[in-house]
Amino acid sequence: MTDPYAASADADSSARDIELDTAALRVLAHPLRLNVLSLLRERGPSTAGRIAGELGINPGAASYHLRRLAAGGLIVEEPGRGTGRERWWRSAHRQSIHDPAAASGAEREAGLGYTHAVALAAADRLRRSAQELPRIRGEWLDVITYSDFLLRLTPADVHRMRAEIFEVIERYRADGGESEGAVPVALQLQAFPVPGTARPPAGDE
Helix, strand or coil: CCCCCCCCCCCCCCCCCCCCHHHHHHHCHHHHHHHHHHHHHHHCCCHHHHHHHHCCCCCCHHHHHHHHHHHHHCCCEECCCCCCCCCEEEEECCCCECHHHHHCCHHHHHHHHHHHHHHHHHHHHHHHHHHHHHHHCHHHHCCCCCCCCCCCCHHHHHHHHHHHHHHHHHHHHHHHCCCCCCCCCCCCCCCCCCCCCCCCCCCCC
């Protein structure tokens, strides 16, 4: 899986993707920290004060999460900007990648916390998007979608469908972004068993 808002709108960000190790997974096991990182990837370099205003959080909290992301190698300082008290930060990578199937041991355990944070961050973004709807321009209202489908699938079916969808996303990532009127678009993709339907039999948990 990738982080929830993988595509970078920042031309200064490295195009390199990062495979998250155990330490990075632990750093990102916090939904607010994921949202801070996503904001840098979408809007480009920023400061703790600007991020705090955008996300509606305390500047001290924004500064703390920026320092944690920097310690994990996920963001870096933007050279030549700011003052002694105003530090500018940018994302160090285009996107973060985690493959639960390839993880083992401590990395798999850390991945559970990361996945939980991804789900919470995605829910928070969906909430903020809904709050902004009354102020969205008409041409965007005509194409925005909040869709929910119920399918009966096996794990192999989900694996195949996910690969097909990711191929489409990669095509739009390669072709888009330079057209007039283009803005960062968050495409959320969730695929999970309906809660309560894929648990181990009683006594095996």
